[in-house]
Amino acid sequence: MDEEPSAERQGLGSRERNILALERRVFPGPGAKERAIREELGLPPVRYYQLLNALLDDPRALAHDPVTVNRLRRVRDRRRAER
Incomplete structure (x- = not known):
């Protein structure tokens, strides 16, 4: 009985992994990150x-890179609280 794996068990696609990888990087100055996103x-x-x-709320992202996802969730929560 082969069942289709749930989305949670399938893991992230390459675009999602690339987004998280880009978020782990440090950028040298203004506009560098936006340029990297485009290029x-x-x-x-x-x-x-x-x-x-959307990725920050995805359990697959948390399983893939918990340090980055938790850091970004804290930043997002802090900004929401400031509003």
């Missing part, structure tokens, strides 16, 4: 941040 991922920055925000 390396082929995404407009607005779409990148939409995907990143």
Whole structure:
């Protein structure tokens, strides 16, 4: 009885892994990150941040890179609290 694996067990796709990898990097100055988003991922920055925000709530992302996801969740929560 072969069942289709759940989305949670399938793991992240390459785009999601690349987004998390980019978030682990340090960028030298203003605009460098946005340039990397466009050049390396082929995404407009607005779409990148939409995907990143959704990824932070994805249990597969947490399993793949808990340090980065938890750090970004803390940043997101802190910014929401400041509003």
